[in-house]
Amino acid sequence: xxxxxxxxxxxxxxxxxxxxxxxxxxxxxxxxxxxxxxxxxxxxxxxxxxxxxxxxxxxxxxxxxxxxxxxxxxxxxxxxxxxxxxxxxxxxxxxxxxxxxxxxxxxxxxxxxxxxxxxxxxxxxxxxxxxxxxxxxxxxxxxxxxxxxxxxxxxxxxxxxxxxxxxxxxxxxxxxxxxxxxxxxxxxxxxxxxxxxxxxxxxxxxxxxxxxxxxxxxxxxxxxxxxxxxxxxxxxxxxxxxxxxxxxxxxxxxxxxxxxxxxxxxxxxxxxxxxxxxxxxxxxxxxxxxxxxxxxxxxxxxxxxxxxxxxxxxxxxxxxxxxxxxxxxxxxxxxxxxxxxxxxxxxxxxxxxxxxxxxxxxxxxxxxxxxxxxxxxxxxxxxxxxxxxxxxxxxxxxxxxxxxxxxxxxxxxxxxxxxxxxxxxx
Amino acid sequence: xxxxxxxxxxxxxxxxxxxxxxxxxxxxxxxxxxxxxxxxxxxxxxxxxxxxxxxxxxxxxxxxxxxxxxxxxxxxxxxxxxxxxxxxxxxxxxxxxxxxxxxxxxxxxxxxxxxxxxxxxxxxxxxxxxxxxxxxxxxxxxxxxxxxxxxxxxxxxxxxxxxxxxxxxxxxxxxxxxxxxxxxxxxxxxxxxxxxxxxxxxxxxxxxxxxxxxxxxxx
Numbered sequence: 198x199x200x201x202x203x204x205x206x207x208x209x210x211x212x213x214x215x216x217x218x219x220x221x222x223x224x225x226x227x228x229x230x231x232x233x234x235x236x237x238x239x240x241x242x243x244x245x246x247x248x249x250x251x252x253x254x255x256x257x258x259x260x261x262x263x264x265x266x267x268x269x270x271x272x273x274x275x276x277x278x279x280x281x282x283x284x285x286x287x288x289x290x291x292x293x294x295x296x297x298x299x300x301x302x303x304x305x306x307x308x309x310x311x312x313x314x315x316x317x318x319x320x321x322x323x324x325x326x327x328x329x330x331x332x333x334x335x336x337x338x339x340x341x342x343x344x345x346x347x348x349x350x351x352x353x354x355x356x357x358x359x360x361x362x363x364x365x366x367x368x369x370x371x372x373x374x375x376x377x378x379x380x381x382x383x384x385x386x387x388x389x390x391x392x393x394x395x396x397x398x399x400x401x402x403x404x405x406x407x408x409x410x411x412x413x414x415x416x417x418x419x420x421x422x423x424x425x426x427x428x429x430x431x432x433x434x435x436x437x438x439x440x441x442x443x444x445x446x447x448x449x450x451x452x453x454x455x456x457x458x459x460x461x462x463x464x465x466x467x468x469x470x471x472x473x474x475x476x477x478x479x480x481x482x483x484x485x486x487x488x489x490x491x492x493x494x495x496x497x498x499x500x501x502x503x504x505x506x507x508x509x510x511x512x513x514x515x516x517x518x519x520x521x522x523x524x525x526x527x528x529x530x531x532x533x534x535x536x537x538x539x540x541x542x543x544x545x546x547x548x549x550x551x552x553x554x555x556x557x558x559x560x561x562x563x564x565x566x567x568x569x570x571x572x573x574x575x576x577x578x579x580x581x582x583x584x585x586x587x588x589x590x591x592x593x594x595x596x597x598x599x600x601x602x603x604x605x606x607x608x609x610x611x612x613x614x615x616x617x618x619x620x621x622x623x
Numbered sequence: 624x625x626x627x628x629x630x631x632x633x634x635x636x637x638x639x640x641x642x643x644x645x646x647x648x649x650x651x652x653x654x655x656x657x658x659x660x661x662x663x664x665x666x667x668x669x670x671x672x673x674x675x676x677x678x679x680x681x682x683x684x685x686x687x688x689x690x691x692x693x694x695x696x697x698x699x700x701x702x703x704x705x706x707x708x709x710x711x712x713x714x715x716x717x718x719x720x721x722x723x724x725x726x727x728x729x730x731x732x733x734x735x736x737x738x739x740x741x742x743x744x745x746x747x748x749x750x751x752x753x754x755x756x757x758x759x760x761x762x763x764x765x766x767x768x769x770x771x772x773x774x775x776x777x778x779x780x781x782x783x784x785x786x787x788x789x790x791x792x793x794x795x796x797x798x799x800x801x802x803x804x805x806x807x808x809x810x811x812x813x814x815x816x817x818x819x820x821x822x823x824x825x826x827x828x829x830x831x832x833x834x835x836x837x838x839x840x841x842x
Contacts, residue, residue: 201838232654257838257839258839259839259840260840261842262841262842264838264839277658278660278661286720288720301655391660514842515842594640597641598641598642601641602630612631612632612633613633613635614634614640614641615634616640617657618640621643
C-alpha cells in the first residue's frame with residue numbers, strides 16, 4: 198500500500214492560501230556551463246526521484262486536513278515555456294506538485310511550497326545535477342556529506358516534521374498577538390498575469406568585503422538596501438509615517454538540529470519605521486540589530502510554538518477543511534500578508550562538491566510574488582557568483598531599478614543584470 | 624555585454640530591463656536565457672462562455688414568450704431545464720478537468736432535476752421519481768463500479784464518490800416513504816443495489832478502505 202504523510206505545519210498554510218494571484222510556487226535553478234540535454238536530465242530525474250519520498254507525492258483531499266501520498270506516476274522533465282513560479286496544476290503534471298524544467302543552459306526546479314522549503318529544494322537540485330553529470334560520464338568526486346546520493350535509503354529523519362519535534366507546550370495565547378500593518382507596494386498587475394524576473398549577478402566575496410567594512414552581514418546589507426530602495430522610490434518625497442517590513446525566512450535547521458527535507462523554516466519580520474528622512478546607515482543599524490535579536494534561539498522557539506500550537510488545538514483540528522481553509526486564508530490575507538512589505542530570502546553560499554563547481558555557472562532563486570506583496574527577492578551564491586533575483590507581478594519596476602543602481606554605485610562592483618522580459622516589449 | 628549608464632549595470636539586452644532605455648543596437652550572440660513567451664489563449668473559457676450565453680438567451684427568450692402567450696402552461700420550463708443541463712454537461716462533464724467521480728455525481732443530480740421538471744410540467748405522473756431517477760442512480764453506481772474495476776491501481780481515488788453514490792442510492796426509498804414516489808420495487812431495488820455495492824467493496828477491500836478512512840479523517 199502506498200505510503201502517506203501528513204502535511205507539515207507550515208505546508209498546510211500553503212494549501213489554504215494558494216490562488217491564481219498567489220501560486221506558492223518558488224524556483225531554484227542553476228545555469229550550467231553547457232547546454233542541458235533533455236534525455237540525460239530525464240534519466241537523472243528517474244533515478245533520483247525515489248530518493249526524495251516527500252517530494253514524490255500527490256495531494257489527496259481529507260475531511261479535516263489534506264494529506265500526501267506517494268506518487269508512482271512518471272514525472273517528465275519539461276522545456277521551459279512559461280514564466281517562473283507559474284501555478285502548478287497537478288492534473289497536468291501527473292499529480293506532482295513540483296516540476297523539473299530546462300531551457301538552454303538552465304535546469305530549474307519549481308516547487309509548491311507545501312512540499313519543502315529552499316533547503317529541501319536545493320538538496321534535490323544538487324542530487325539531480327550530480328546524477329545528471331555522472332550519467333553523462335563526468336567524474337565527480339564527492340567528499341563528506343556535500344550531497345545526498347540517489348542510491349542511499351532515505352533516513353526517517355529526512356521525512357520527519359521537525360516542527361512537531363521541537364514544539365514545546367506553552368501557555369501563551371498566540372492568537373492575541375497584535376500584528377503591525379506594514380507599508381504595501383502598489384502597482385499595476387501585468388496583463389496577461391505573469392511574473393517578471395530580474396537577476397543581478399555580483400561577486401559574493403567582494404560584496405562581503407564591502408558589507409564587512411560597513412559592519413553588517415551580506416543579508417543585512419541587502420535587506421537594508423532593499424528597504425532604502427523602497428523608501429527612495431515610494432516615500433522620500435512625500436510625508437509618510439509608515440513602516441517598511443521585510444519578511445526574511447530563517448532556516449531553522451541552523452538552530453535546531455534537523456536533516457528534514459520538508460518545511461522547517463520560520464519568518465522573521467525586520468521592520469524600519471519611516472518618520473522622516475532616513476539614511477542607509479541608520480537602516481543598516483536597525484536591520485542588523487533586529488536580525489540578531491529575532492534569530493536568537495528563544496525567539497525562533499516561540500515561532501515554532503506559535504505555528505504548532507495554532508494547529509494543535511482541538512478546536513482547529515476538528516473543524517472541517519471546507520471551513521478551516523477560508524479561515525486560514527482570511528488570517529493570511531489580513532494578518533500575515535499585511536505585516537510585510539516584501540519577502541527576501543537568502544539561501545547563502547550553496548555547499549557543492551568542488552568537482553561539481555566547474556560545471557555550474559551560477560544559481561538563481563525566484564520567490565513567487567503575491568497580491569499584497571507584488572515584489573519578492575531571492576538570493577543564492579555559487580562559485581562566488583551571487584545572484585539577486587527580483588520577481589514581480591506588477592508593471593512598475595522603480596524599486597528594483599533603484600536597488601541595483603545603488604548596489605552598483607555604493608559598492609563600485611560590476612553588477613550584471615538580465616531579465617525574462619515578461620510584460621515588456623523587446 | 625552592453626552597459627546602461629543610467630542604471631550603472633552591465634546588461635545583455637538591447638533595452639535596459641531596469642529603466643527601459645535603449646542602450647545598444649544589438650546584443651552579443653549569446654545563448655538565450657529565457658524563452659519567448661507565447662500568450663496562451665484560453666479557448667476553453669471562451670467556448671464555456673459561448674455555451675453559457677446561448678443557454679441563457681435560449682431559456683430567457685422562451686420563458687418570456689411563454690409568459691406573454693400562455694402563462695397557464697409553462698412549457699418553457701422544458702427549455703430552461705434543458706439549457707441548464709446543457710450548460711452543466713458542457714462546462715463540467717466535457718470541458719472541466721474535474722474528477723470523473725464528481726462528473727458522474729453531477730450528471731446524476733442535473734439529469735434527475737431536469738426529468739423531475741419535465742414530469743412536473745406535464746402533470747406530474749411520477750414517471751421521473753418512480754422509474755427514471757432509480758434507473759439513473761443504478762446506472763451511475765454501475766458505471767462507478769466498472770471504472771473502479773478497470774482502474775484498480777487508482778480505485779481509492781473513487782472511494783469517496785462511491786460512498787456519496789451509496790448515500791444517493793437511498794434517496795428513492797426516502798421518496799417512497801415520503802409519498803412522492805409510488806412504485807416500491809424500483810426504489811427498493813436501487814437501494815439494494817447501492818447496499819450490495821458497498822458490501823462488495825467492504826468484503827473485498829476492507830483493509831484498503833480502513834486505511835483510506837484513517838488518511839481522510841486524520842486530525
